[in-house]
Amino acid sequence: MIHFENVTKVYPTQKRPALEDVTIDVDKGEFVFLVGPSGSGKSTFLRLVLKEEKPTRGRVHVAGKDLARLSNWKVPHLRRRIGCVFQDFRLLPNKNVFENVAFALEVIGKPRRFIRKVVPEVVELVGLEGKADRMPDELSGGEQQRVAIARAFVNRPQILLADEPTGNIDPATSIGIMKVLDRINRTGTTVVMATHDAAIVDSMRKRVIELEEGEVVRDQSRGVYGQAY
Amino acid sequence: MRAQFVLSEIWIGLRRNLTMTVAVIVTVAISLALFGGGLLINQQVTQMRQYWDERVTLTVYMCTEISTSNTCQENGPATDQQRQDVQSALESMDEVSSVEYISAEDAFQDFQERFANNEAMVEAVREGDIPDNFRVQLVDPSQYEAVSSNIEGSPGIDSIYDDQAVLEQFFGLLDGLTAAALTVAFVQLAAAALLIGNTVRLAAYSRRKETGIMRLVGASNFYIQLPFLLEGAIAGLIGGIIASGFIVAARFLLLSRIQEWFQFDVTLSTGSLLSVIGVSLILGVLLCTVASFLTLRRYLRV
Structure with a gap:
């Protein structure tokens, strides 16, 4: 599903590569933790998958497509197959839960009837049933992140990228978030989650890819966060 | 959408x-x-x-007894022969489409009509003040120079006046x-x-x-x-x-x-x-x- 082949990324303003000769294969339906300290290249990895950045060297394949050959105007279609969740939720403060989730479908031109049917299903899937008309500032951090996950998942993407989704949330609530992500993973969606949260990684026992200074130093199925941290 | x-x-x-x-x-x-x-x-x-452009005309004023220009002072008022010479000279030119002779009498009447609403003007001008003239219609109004230089200085001509200069x-x-x-x-x-x-x-x-x-x-x-x-x-x-x-x-x-x-x-x-x-x-x-x-x-x- 995601295939990196000897990928190196050097940002124009920096000498040290953000990613150096990285080769990673993520299969369909996998759940992968991307771990490593800040600046180890986790975010760059995610940006390359979204084609927000182009690799300096090497090839990136996502959902069967060679991103180097994907013309710019087709990038939106690639992104429709990828859901994204961030540490800071990125909800629209002037829209309620339903509208925030529906926004993702509205802007890709889905018909209203379809939106009315699908959005409540996803809101229920992330455990927010009965809260569809709440505004984001009336929700807890964990609930806001659930809304963000619902929005990322409502278009049934093949891949869900999560960049430290539990970074702003207390450990108890994080467990709930992880359950939602696990539930999404069980529907066949590939999940890649960048995180610092050792407790979560250790408890989930999923594949762990560790990056350090832009290189893959560990790729372990059913791994843990690692002793160094 | x-x-x-x-x-x-x-x-x-x-x-x-x-x-x-x-x-x-x-x-x-x-x-x-x-x-x-x-x-x-x-x-x-x-x-x-x-x-x-369709109406612009060249007006050729002939000498009269009261003309002040040098040529008129020297040679006196235009003779009928001179009028005929000027008219045929104008008519023979390719640039000219028509020539109309306006006698002093007609010119005065025309003037009175045009300034009918301006009594002072009408009263100030008498018959004979406006010399008899030729109204020359040009094929191409921009050809003014060619026509006027051609007949300028011919005997009996007081002055040549071009509407376009004002326009x-x-x-x-x-x-x-x-x-x-x-x-x-x-x-x-x-x-x-x-x-x-x-x-x-x-x-x-x-x-x-x-x-x-x-x-x-x-x-x-x-x-x-x-x-x-x-x-x-x-x-x-x-x-x-x-x-x-x-x-x-x-x-x-x-x-x-x-x-x-x-x-x-x-x-x-x-x-x-x-x-x-x-x-x-x-x-x-x-x-x-x-x-x-x-x-x-x-x-x-x-």
């Missing part, structure tokens, strides 16, 4: 930057009004020129006005384009959260940019409509005054007024849309 969604985005955008939107509309309106005014004057001048001053003034209006209009249009650029940049900034999310969930570039483009286009359109009001006012309040100076109809047709308005509106919308588009390419990375 959901029309309602796009429309509500535009409405929110226009309201959020209300002061900037107003500034854009005013600038666009003023520049387009000047632009349309320039076009209007230009059309008016073209129309009057066409009228005159050119008048047209020169109007041409100057056109050029000035168009210059100011283009400077204003440039200012309007920059203002629109700024407004769109502000709008893009204040909506960066929305556009960021739209980008992430895979909205097409067109869909993300459309509200901004339409915002620009609508501001341009409103400016254009206000400008149209100014243009119509200019046509009926200012240009219609020109009519008072003429005995013939120089009024601009409704068709040319509409074409001026149409060109201004299209220019306004186009300018705003293009300015928005160019700004978006810089500030709305997609």
